Amino acid sequence: MQQVLHYSAMKTGVGYLAVAGTAIVWSALAAQLVTRVGVKPVLVAGMTALSAGLLYFTQVSVGGTYVGDLLPGFLLISIGIGFSFVPISIAALAGVQAAEAGLASGLINTSQQIGGALGIAALTSIATSTTNTKIASGSSLPAALTDGFQSAFYGAAGVAILGILVALFVVRRRDLVDAIDAELALEAA
Secondary structure, three states, X not given: OOOOXXXXXXXXXXXXXXXXXXXXXXXXXXXXXXXXHOHHHHHXXXXXXXXXXXXXXXXXXXXXXXXXXXXXXXXXXXXXXXXXXXXXXXXXXXXXXXXXXXXXXXXXXHHHHHHHHHHHHHHHHHHHHHHHXXXXXXXXXXXXXXXXXXXHHHHHHHHHHHHHHHHHHOOOHXXXXXXXXXXXXXXXX
């Protein structure tokens, strides 16, 4: 937004409120849905929305606009964030004994922080490499930056699609139900 569309820092920050503000709403809805339909369907829906938002951003153009090129992707990503983080947290803590809840919570938070940092580093490398290659071949800076960002969004979308596959084929609903049932039985006793 700042480097290609020439938004000020304030306008850019306000533009990101579409993600932050709506992710809160979607997280609340996801928490309710998890109790009705389970972790796995909500997680798959979240990862699918996240993937769609990232793929949408691969189509951003140099002459794009906020409403046409950014806002739809931001809204899809906010759904993805809300519908992914809530079920992941629930799944990670399912079946954990009360005495170990702090440790388990710390591990998931640390994993998210380290994963995010490594992901940003990898995607920044992809974007920078593509941008530098485009500049060297004579592209204008805005066009080269846009191409670099598009490459990074393709990489991010690939990881998100891998997340869908993990949610579909690795997360087993029965394991989550057994862990939650065991926890409820302990609480009732």
